[in-house]
Amino acid sequence: MAWTKKILRVNLTDGTCKAEPLNMDWALKYLGQRGLASKYLAEEINPKIDALSPANKLIMATGPLTGTMAATGGRYSVITKSPLTGTIACSNSGGFIGNEIKNAGFDMIIFEGRSPTPVYLYLENDSAELLSATALWGKSVWETDELLHTMHQDPLLRIACVGRSAEQGCLYAGVVNDLHRAAGRSGVGTVMASKNLKAVAVRGTKGVGNIRDAKQFMKATQTAKRVLAGNPVTGEGLPKMGTQVLMNVINEVGAMPTRNMREVQFEGANRISAEAMHIPRESDGKPNLTTNAACFGCTIACGRISTIDPKHYTIVNKPEYMGANGGLEFEAAWALGSDTGVDDLDALTYANFICNEDGFDPISFGSTVAAAMEMYEIGALTKADTGGIEMKFGSAEALTRAAELVAKGEGFGRELALGSKRLCEKYGHPELSMTVKGQEFPAYDPRGIQGMGLTYATSNRGACHLRSYTVSSEILGVPIKTDPLETDGKPELVKAFQDATAAVDSTGLCVFTTFAWTLEDIAPQVDAACDGGWSSESMMEAGERIWNLERQFNLDAGLTKADDTLPKRLLKDAAKTGPAKGRVNDLHKMLPHYYEIRGWTTDGVPTAATMNRLGV
Amino acid sequence: MHKALQLEPEKCTGCLQCEMACSYENESVFNPSKSRIKVFTFHDEGRFAPYTCSQCSEAWCLHACPVEAIVINQKTGAKEVIEDICVGCKVCTIACPFGTVNYNSDSGKVIKCDLCGGEPACAEACPTGAITYVDADHTGLARMKAHASQSIPK
Numbered sequence: 001m002a003w004t005k006k007i008l009r010v011n012l013t014d015g016t017c018k019a020e021p022l023n024m025d026w027a028l029k030y031l032g033q034r035g036l037a038s039k040y041l042a043e044e045i046n047p048k049i050d051a052l053s054p055a056n057k058l059i060m061a062t063g064p065l066t067g068t069m070a071a072t073g074g075r076y077s078v079i080t081k082s083p084l085t086g087t088i089a090c091s092n093s094g095g096f097i098g099n100e101i102k103n104a105g106f107d108m109i110i111f112e113g114r115s116p117t118p119v120y121l122y123l124e125n126d127s128a129e130l131l132s133a134t135a136l137w138g139k140s141v142w143e144t145d146e147l148l149h150t151m152h153q154d155p156l157l158r159i160a161c162v163g164r165s166a167e168q169g170c171l172y173a174g175v176v177n178d179l180h181r182a183a184g185r186s187g188v189g190t191v192m193a194s195k196n197l198k199a200v201a202v203r204g205t206k207g208v209g210n211i212r213d214a215k216q217f218m219k220a221t222q223t224a225k226r227v228l229a230g231n232p233v234t235g236e237g238l239p240k241m242g243t244q245v246l247m248n249v250i251n252e253v254g255a256m257p258t259r260n261m262r263e264v265q266f267e268g269a270n271r272i273s274a275e276a277m278h279i280p281r282e283s284d285g286k287p288n289l290t291t292n293a294a295c296f297g298c299t300i301a302c303g304r305i306s307t308i309d310p311k312h313y314t315i316v317n318k319p320e321y322m323g324a325n326g327g328l329e330f331e332a333a334w335a336l337g338s339d340t341g342v343d344d345l346d347a348l349t350y351a352n353f354i355c356n357e358d359g360f361d362p363i364s365f366g367s368t369v370a371a372a373m374e375m376y377e378i379g380a381l382t383k384a385d386t387g388g389i390e391m392k393f394g395s396a397e398a399l400t401r402a403a404e405l406v407a408k409g410e411g412f413g414r415e416l417a418l419g420s421k422r423l424c425e426k427y428g429h430p431e432l433s434m435t436v437k438g439q440e441f442p443a444y445d446p447r448g449i450q451g452m453g454l455t456y457a458t459s460n461r462g463a464c465h466l467r468s469y470t471v472s473s474e475i476l477g478v479p480i481k482t483d484p485l486e487t488d489g490k491p492e493l494v495k496a497f498q499d500a501t502a503a504v505d506s507t508g509l510c511v512f513t514t515f516a517w518t519l520e521d522i523a524p525q526v527d528a529a530c531d532g533g534w535s536s537e538s539m540m541e542a543g544e545r546i547w548n549l550e551r552q553f554n555l556d557a558g559l560t561k562a563d564d565t566l567p568k569r570l571l572k573d574a575a576k577t578g579p580a581k582g583r584v585n586d587l588h589k590m591l592p593h594y595y596e597i598r599g600w601t602t603d604g605v606p607t608a609a610t611m612n613r614l615g616v
Numbered sequence: 617m618h619k620a621l622q623l624e625p626e627k628c629t630g631c632l633q634c635e636m637a638c639s640y641e642n643e644s645v646f647n648p649s650k651s652r653i654k655v656f657t658f659h660d661e662g663r664f665a666p667y668t669c670s671q672c673s674e675a676w677c678l679h680a681c682p683v684e685a686i687v688i689n690q691k692t693g694a695k696e697v698i699e700d701i702c703v704g705c706k707v708c709t710i711a712c713p714f715g716t717v718n719y720n721s722d723s724g725k726v727i728k729c730d731l732c733g734g735e736p737a738c739a740e741a742c743p744t745g746a747i748t749y750v751d752a753d754h755t756g757l758a759r760m761k762a763h764a765s766q767s768i769p770k
Contacts, residue, residue, distance in 0.1 A: 068646050069636045069741070096632075103647060156649070179659065207639065207647030214644075229743065239629075290662035294631030299743035301629035305662035324662030 002064035013113030035506035037061035047557035063508025067102035067208035072510035074296025094295030095181030103204025161199035163359030168409025170417035172364035180326025231516035244274035254578020255448030268343025334443035335366025347396035358407035367440035437462035453585035468497035499543035627746035637741035680711035
C-alpha cells in the first residue's frame with residue numbers, strides 16, 4: 001500500500017521520539033506529503049500562532065510513491081507555518097533524503113516544541129534519538145554534512161540541515177538536503193532553526209514495499225517512464241539544458257522580470273542562459289556546466305552541476321568553491337541575475353553556491369537585493385545603510401557581497417535577510433516590494449503571462465510559480481495552448497492547475513513530470529501502489545480538498561481577500577517592451593470569477609457547501 | 617556467447633533506478649541498501665559511477681569459499697551464491713579485490729551480482745544507457761568505434 005503507515009513524532013521540548021500509526025482515514029483523502037502533512041498541521045496547531053514560537057510544528061513528509069521505482073519518486077516536503085508569509089508553508093525537495101526516511105520505515109516526521117539546546121535527529125531504521133548539535137551550531141550546510149558523516153563514520157547517511165542563515169533568523173532560509181537540494185521557499189528552514197534543530201541524519205535499510213499490486217505497478221511505471229523519455233521537454237530539453245532552457249524563451253515573450261520588475265525583458269539574458277552554461281571558458285577550457293544530475297529515482301535528470309571559472313574574482317584563493325557543486329536553475333539565474341541586472345554567469349553561480357552552502361532561498365534573496373538596489377538608486381538607501389556597499393543594479397560585486405553577508409547574518413545582510421517586504425517597509429517604500437503575502441515573486445512577469453497573475457495572487461504560500469504553473473499552457477502549450485495575454489478562461493485554467501498540482505505534490509512525484517504527464521499517466525501509478533481506488537478524477541478532487549484546506553488555514557490565520565492581490569507596479573505600470581508592451585495584469589477581470597468557480601463567497605471564503613462536498 | 621554488464625560512468629546521472637531494480641528483483645522491495653550494484657557520487661568532480669561484480673574468470677570469491685557456495689552459472693558465466701549452502705562466513709567479501717561481494721545482515725548470507733539469470737534488471741532500468749548488457753568479448757566495442765571514427769578520412 002506504499003505507505004509505511006507509521007509516523008515519527010519528535011518532541012524537542014521533552015527530547016522524546018515516538019512512533020505512532022499513520023491516520024489512514026486521512027491518507028485515503030489527502031494521499032501523503034503536502035496534502036496529508038497539511039491536514040496534520042491544520043489539525044494540530046492554531047493557525048494564529050507565531051511561526052517562530054515553540055507552538056509551531058514542522059513536518060517532513062514523504063508521499064506514497066517516495067522510494068519506489070516510479071520515475072521521480074524521491075520527493076519529500078517540509079510543511080509548517082511560514083515566518084515569511086504567516087500562511088501555511090509547504091516546500092518540496094528532491095535529492096535522496098525522502099527515500100531514506102521512507103526506507104527507515106516512516107511516512108513522516110513531526111517535530112514539535114523547541115529544544116533547550118541545539119540538537120539533531122539521528123534516525124537509523126527504528127532507532128531515533130536526539131543528539132547534541134553543539135558542535136554543529138554555527139556551521140554551514142556543507143560543514144555540517146561533512147561533520148555528521150565523519151562523526152558517524154557512515155558515508156551512506158543522508159542529511160537534511162539548516163545553515164547559518166537560518167540560525168541567524170533569515171526569514172527565507174530553507175532546509176538543504178544532500179548538499180544542494182532544498183526545501184527552499186517560505187522560510188521552512190527558519191522554523192527548523194528556531195526549534196534548535198540543526199539537522200536530520202537518516203539511514204534506512206528496510207526497503208519500501210507494501211505495493212498494492214506490484215506487477216501492475218511495475219507495468220504502470222514503465223509505461224509512464226517511456227512517456228517521459230519520448231517527450232521533447234522531459235526527454236531532451238530538461239536533461240540537456242535544465243530548467244534554464246526557459247531563460248531565452250521567457251525573455252522573448254516579454255515575461256522576464258528585470259531590475260525589480262521595472263522591465264519585462266533582460267538584455268543580458270543570453271549571457272546567463274542554459275546556452276551560456278555550455279560554452280567553454282577561456283581560463284580552463286571548461287564550460288560552466290559539468291554535468292546534469294538526477295534526484296532519487298528520476299529518469300529526467302534536470303539538475304545542474306557546475307563549476308566557477310577558477311580565475312573569477314569570487315573564488316580567488318578559495319579552494320572550497322573550486323569543485324563542482326549545485327549549479328544555476330532558471331529561478332536562481334533569474335532572481336540573482338535579471339532581477340538585479342547582473343549578467344555575470346560566474347558571479348551568479350557563486351551566489352547560488354553560497355545560497356546552498358548556508359541554506360537560503362535564491363529567489364527571495366535575489367528579489368530582496370533587487371528591491372534594495374532600486375531603493376539605492378532613488379536614494380532611499382545609502383552607503384551608510386548598506387555598510388559601504390554600492391547597491392547598484394548590475395553590480396556583480398554588490399550581489400556576491402550581499403550573499404556572503406546574508407549567509408552569515410552580518411552587517412547589511414541582517415536587513416536583507418528579512419525579505420523584500422520588511423526591508424521596503426523599513427525604508428519607507430513598501431510599493432517597491434515585489435511580493436504577494438510577503439513572499440517574493442518567481443521568474444514570470446504576470447503582465448506578459450496573465451494567468452500567472454491570478455496564480456500569484458491566490459497562491460496559498462504567497463507568490464509562487466509551483467502552485468499552478470500555467471506557463472505550461474500559456475507559453476509552452478502543455479497540455480493545451482492558451483493565449484498568455486488573454487484573461488478569459490484563466491480562472492478555470494488556474495483552478496485546474498492548482499488542484500492537479502496539489503495532488504501531484506502529495507504523491508512523492510516531481511511536478512516537472514507534468515511537462516509530459518497528465519493525471520491520466522500519474523493516477524494508474526498511484527492506484528497500483530495505493531489502496532483507495534485512485535483515478536485522475538479522484539486525484540483532482542483530493543487536490544481541490546487540499547487547496548481548500550490550505551485556504552481555510554490561511555483565513556484562520558488572519559489573512560483576507562485583501563491579501564489576494566499583486567503589487568501596484570504589476571497592476572498599474574504597463575510593460576514597456578515585447579509582446580506584452582502596454583499591458584498590465586488584469587487581475588480584477590479574473591479574481592471574482594475564480595472565487596465563484598472555487599465555490600467561495602465574494603470575500604474568498606470557502607462556503608459550507610464547498611467544504612462539505614470535499615469533506616475537508 | 618556470454619554477455620557482460622558494460623558500465624559507462626560518463627552517461628550516469630546518479631538516479632539509482634538500477635539499485636531499486638536490483639533490490640526489487642532480488643528482495644521484492646525497493647531498497648538501495650540491498651542492491652548488488654552501487655552508484656557512487658564523486659561530488660567535487662561532479663561525476664557518478666555505477667559499479668558491480670565483473671564476474672572474474674578466476675573468481676577470488678569462488679576459490680575462497682570454504683563450503684563451495686559460489687558456483688558458475690554455465691549459461692551466463694555468472695558466479696552465483698547458493699543461499700542454502702552459504703554459511704555467512706564472509707571470507708569471500710575479504711577475498712574479492714573489488715568489494716563487490718557483500719554481507720546481508722538480514723539473511724545472514726552474502727549477496728553479489730548474478731546477472732539476474734541472464735536478464736539483468738539494472739540494465740533494463742537504466743534510463744540513460746550507462747548500464748548495458750553486451751557481448752562479453754566486446755565490452756570495448758563502443759569505445760573502439762569512437763576512436764576508429766577519428767581515423768576515417770574527413
